[in-house]
Every structure is written in structure tokens, then in C-alpha cells.
Amino acid sequence: MATTTHNVFHLSSELDEQSPDLVITSANQVAFHVHRHRLLAASTNHFDTLLSLPSKTAIEFSESSPLISIMLNTIYDKPLDSLHPNATILISSIDTLKKYGIPLNQYVHSNTPLFTALVAAAPSCAIDLYILAAENDLHELAAAISKLFLLQITRIATLEQLIAAPLALHSPTSTCDMDAQHLLARRWDLATINIQTIATASMTSASIGGVLGTVEAQTECRFCRDAVQVRVQEVVSGWEQVQKTM
Numbered sequence: 675m676a677t678t679t680h681n682v683f684h685l686s687s688e689l690d691e692q693s694p695d696l697v698i699t700s701a702n703q704v705a706f707h708v709h710r711h712r713l714l715a716a717s718t719n720h721f722d723t724l725l726s727l728p729s730k731t732a733i734e735f736s737e738s739s740p741l742i743s744i745m746l747n748t749i750y751d752k753p754l755d756s757l758h759p760n761a762t763i764l765i766s767s768i769d770t771l772k773k774y775g776i777p778l779n780q781y782v783h784s785n786t787p788l789f790t791a792l793v794a795a796a797p798s799c800a801i802d803l804y805i806l807a808a809e810n811d812l813h814e815l816a817a818a819i820s821k822l823f824l825l826q827i828t829r830i831a832t833l834e835q836l837i838a839a840p841l842a843l844h845s846p847t848s849t850c851d852m853d854a855q856h857l858l859a860r861r862w863d864l865a866t867i868n869i870q871t872i873a874t875a876s877m878t879s880a881s882i883g884g885v886l887g888t889v890e891a892q893t894e895c896r897f898c899r900d901a902v903q904v905r906v907q908e909v910v911s912g913w914e915q916v917q918k919t920m
Contacts, residue, residue: 699733854893
């Protein structure tokens, strides 16, 4: 496999006053041109002894380029936004930092790139990230995620309250008796159960309206359709208000 050069950590990069003097190659053959003194200053174990010999100018790593990118951006104090890391790779990056002697208490605290990325990823896996923070004594990260987790729980509980109210029934007509209305009410209940199953704190009002709106198509009674539209609008408006205030 041919080696490619990383688009940030390259020979002509201006990440340091000195020119790069070390090449790190990832498992998937991406080359990173870096500065030995920056890596040594960040590590407590000479990068797992890989930098023990001053004469070494090239090192092969067993990690993939995404993990190495996160580690280097963390060391160089560069934002991780352009990397678009998901929660899984961010969690793995913690083990990578520990392996290469990068002190977590120095590089994972508020306003650091990795801390910011971890908090941003929390909505998709708050529990996993909270456990990670607790296991590694990252108290500031644990506190930030726990607040977000509580907010998620509160939001979802509020959504459940919004969809809990039943459909309004109308007086029986020649084309829509009580049995037909009760059947529609059960379909509404099934739609709300579907929302509860897939609910997240960041669920969009359009998604909620889309699920509940399918109930309207299951009746030809204009009174029932009006009742569904009213309830959908109540839920959507209520959820939009929650997103603005919570």
C-alpha cells in the first residue's frame, strides 16, 4: 500500500517554529510529519518507548490514521472539528493517549480540543462517555456529561407527557361510530409508542409530526382528521418550545 501524507501534519506545515523532524506512519499508511520535542514534552513514557532513541526519524504505529490524528491534534492543541470523529473513535482515543503516556488530566479538561469533542458526542452515547470519564478520573468531563444526560432524560420525559393525552372523540355519525373512533385511538397510541421507542433528546419536531401524522391518513372522517391534526400540532408546538427552553 502506498503511503500518503496527512493534509495537516505535512513537511511544510506551520504548526511549530521548527521544521518537522519526525515521521509517524499509521497502520493504514498515512504519514504524519511532526516535531519530536512536542511529542516528548507531551509524553511521560517516551511514546511507549518509541522515542527512546534520539536518532530515530521515522516510526511506524499500530493505530489507524483517525486515532493518530486525534492524538496529534490533542497534543498540538488543534480543534477536532475537521476530523468529524464519532463517539466510538473518541472513546478509543483515550486508550491511545494512555498507551503513549499522554496525561489525561492535562489534555482532557474544559476548553481542550478532545474535551470539547467528547462533550459534543455525548448526546449519542452519554452513558458510555460518563463511564469513560469516571473510570479515568476525568471529573470535569463526568460533570459536564452528567448534566447533559439529565437534560436528555428531562427532555424525553417531557416528550412522553406531550404525547400522552388521547385523541378527542366526537359524537357518532352515520359514517364514523364509536368503534371506528376507538380503532383510530388505538392507532394513535401505537404511533406514540413508536415515538417513545425511537425518542432522543435531539429528535426533530418534523420527525415527531411525521410519525403522528400517519394516523390521519388512516381515517376518512373529517372530524377524526381534525382531531389528529390538532393533537399533532399540540405535540409539535410543545416540543419546539421544549427545544427552545431546555
